Amino acid sequence: MRKSKAYWVRLILPIPMRLKHPNNQPNVNQRNIGAMENTNYLSLPYITGSQDQKHITHNEALRILDAVVQLSVIDRNLTTPPADPSEGVRYIVASGANGAWAGWEKSIAAFLDGGWTRLVPNVGWFAWVEDESAICVFNGTDWVLFSDFVTGGGVSLWGVNTAADETNRLAIKSDAVLISHDDVTPGTGNIQVKLNKSATANTGSFLFQTDWSGRAEMGLAGEDNFSFKVSPDGASWQNGLRIAAASGVVSFPSGVDNLKPKNWIINGGFTVNQRGGTRTPGVGVYGFDRWKGHAGGLEQVIAGLPAGDYTLTFESASNGAGTIGGTTAPSPIYVTGLAGGATSVVVPADATRVSVCSGDCRSMVDPFEDRNDLEELAMCQRYFEFMTVALIQSPNSAAGLFGSYITFGSVKRISPTVSFVNVLESNNVGAVVASPISPVGFRLYTSALVVGDAYYTAVVQIDAEI
Incomplete structure (x- = not known):
């Protein structure tokens, strides 16, 4: 059976002394040591002038300094002294202490010269807690994690490599600042920085x-x-x-330079003409893509225009007038408060470089957005395109239905109308049907009338115009 060790508890009682002149009168130029036998903050014992064995008091002060300077403790959750402590170890005594630590709650227990010494902390003491790898600070009542002290609102100013002040309560001097998502807790993987003002005018x-x-x-x-x-x-x-x-x-309140606003007009440069039509078709008849004849020249209906203010611009050799939102005038035409939705735009028959841009673009030299040919074609094909389709039945196949799914070159704005405009070749097939039709494509099918080769090829027109 292991024998338990007995430890003594140090109690330091400085000896009160008073210095006097040889005539037994107090020296007014000397400190009254009897009224202050220990230092105010760490309670280190003073050495009096007439004291014998001064080294004892001096060493006691050094022992206390050695215990509290650069304070590091093993633990802060024990209530009973450890069974076999090493010389010099220190602990923060937890609530409910007993044994040699009874009544020492929240004090520092230091094992010095084979016995326990109590060190009573003052407000603001820091201690490194080894088993938690954390800094604690004494707030006058308890030891709290320094991180909790900071995040709990205990610090009104914080400076990193510089001084904070009442205006800049957080101040940082650094070549870089990193703010990352929480991968320790862990968090959600998201991160958001918030700037909150109190009112609109702020x-x-x-x-x-x-x-x-x-x-x-x-x-x-x-x-x-x-x-x-x-x-x-x-x-x-x-x-x-x-x-x-x-x-x-x-x-852009100060204007723009070398930046084109979005043009809501499609084929404003008249570069796409899938139908092979003329620039001056009859009223209501489509010529160049997205443009149809109108009494005032040419008309394009913009689908889904957002409500707002817009400017219509175009070039016209005849200096003809255009119309948008009920306003008819030469270019440029600025209108406010358009209701949006399907919006009619009319320009002279000789117009080119037609643009409808958001806001007031009248001060721009040329607001026209010159898209590349493939982009312009793709935008036109949301409304109209021609396609060549084919159905082929393997030789010697049985009579009956056969077909294929046809995908449009561009997704249409709505489910279009599909029309067969030119049958290129046909053999051993019945009626050809396109159904169902969606904005993405359609199913094309027919039937082989008898056993043998069956095929069908045709040009179809896909129309989703307004």
Whole structure:
């Protein structure tokens, strides 16, 4: 059976002494040691002038300093002293302490010279807790994790490599700042940074500076519309881009350079002509893709135009008038408050480079968006295209139905009408049917009348025009 060890508990009682002159009168130029036998904060014993064995008091002070300076403890959750402590170990005594630690809750228990010494902490002491790999701070009542102390609102200012102040309560000087999603807890894998202002008239923004002078700002600057502003000197500011909170419409209050706004007109350069029509077809008849004849020249109906303000521009050798939203005038034509939806646009018969852009584009030299040919064709084919389709039945196959699924070159805006405009070849087939039809394609089928070869090839017209 292992014998338990007995440990003594150190109790330090400094000896009160008073220094006097030889005439037994107090020396007014010397400290009254009897009124202060220990230092205020760490309670280190003073060495008095007439004290014998001064080294004892001096060594006791060193022992206390050695125990509390750069404080590191093994644990902060024990209530009973460990059975076989090593010399110099320290613990934060937990609540409900007993044995040699009875009544020492929240104090530091240091094992010195074969016995336990109690060190009573003051507010603000820090201790490294080894079994938690964490820093704790004493708040006057308990030892709390320093991280909890900070995140719990205990720090009103925080500076990293610089000093924070009442305006910049968080201040950082660093070549880089990293904010990452939480992969430790772990979190959701998402991350979001929030800037919250109190009212519309206030500002929530990021400000970019050169030598502490503002050069760019993005955010909600005195309104709820998102904006990008720039300044050459930190005093005068220009709003380069603004996104309306209510509609999402983007505007360029200071103008644009080498940037074309979105053109809601398709085939505004008259480069696509799948039907082979003329520039001046009859009223209601389609010529060039997306354009049909109109009493005022040529008309295109824009499908699904969002409500808002728009500018119609075009070039016309005859200086003819165009019409949008009920307003007829030469180019450019700016209209406000369009209801949106299917919107009619009329231009002169000789018009080219036709554009309908969001907002006021009248100050732009040329707002026309010149798309590449394949992009323009694909946009036109959302409304109309020709296709060659074929059905082939293997030789010596039995009589009966056979068919194939036909996919459109471009997905149509609605389920179109499919018309057979030219049968190229046909053999041993009955009626040819296209059904069902969707915006993606259609099923084409027929029937072989007798055993043997059966085939069918034709040009079909797919029409989804407005």
